[in-house]
Amino acid sequence: MGDYEANLDRAFKMLPDIETSDERFIIPEPKIFSEGKATVLENFSQIVDVLNREPDHVMKSLTRELGTAGKIDGQHAVFQGKFTVEAIAEQIESYVNEYVKCSECGRPDTKLVKSDRILMLQCDACGAHRPVRKRKASIEAKKDALEEGExxxxxxxxxxxxxxxxxxxxxxxxxxxxxxxxxxxxxxxxxxxxxxxxxxxx
Structure with missing residues (x-):
């Protein structure tokens, strides 16, 4: 019996460490650059992959929160207006808190589902679910005080x-x-x- 337990213990020690989704959930810092009067989020696709959400849903939320228009351009996201890294990072964090992280256990093992036309956040880890709320735009694009032709x-x-x-x-x-x-x-x-x-x- 002692040999069996010793062998079992050795076998468990040989098993690779399994990461939980929470350990893998590290959101990349936004990489941005200006292009004319627009701001380009260079690593949009990478961020969306980590969030495990539809790119269009993430983009729609970010443009609403930033109070601007925008579009997905390949791997990038383009926003009309000038925005800082901090402003975009803050809105990504808001998106995570509202549409990704479970409010009960704090894990990102969730999915968005519709129930009676209400969008719900359902947690696969603890089984909790809650409705997501519509957020109002909190930032307006910085606009030049004067423009040619106006x-x-x-x-x-x-x-x-x-x-x-x-x-x-x-x-x-x-x-x-x-x-x-x-x-x-x-x-x-x-x-x-x-x-x-x-x-x-x-």
Missing amino acids: TYEFKIESIGSKGDGIAKVDKYIVYIIGASKKEVVKAKVKRISGTVVFADLV
Whole structure:
């Protein structure tokens, strides 16, 4: 009997360690880069694989939370607007808490199922299930204060050496031909060069 127990003990020690899904559940840090006025999430596909969710569902949630439009482009996700790594990582974490992790046992061994038209999160580990709630957008895309071709109201604060009216908006200095000091005018942005803006009265 002693030999049997010793052999059994040795056999168990020879077995490979089996990872639980929780141990494997490490979400990659978002890798992003800017492309014009858009933000590209380079490793979107890798993140989705770890979450074990449909790419379209993840994308729909992220665009709603970020308050922007976007699309899946191959392995990447493209969001309209400028976003930081921290902002995207925060929304991925929110997605995990709402659509992946079980609220009872905290494990990611879950799946989304519909019951009477209600989307439910069902845990394969402990059997718990709960409805998922619709979240409201919490972030808005950062938009430039001024854009070429658009018309704005400007308050003229001073007059330049060439007689142009000068207004200040956010980080921009706006030069408007024919505007007088202290008046409020409507002008169309003709050109933006760094923080210098040239506009025409309308």
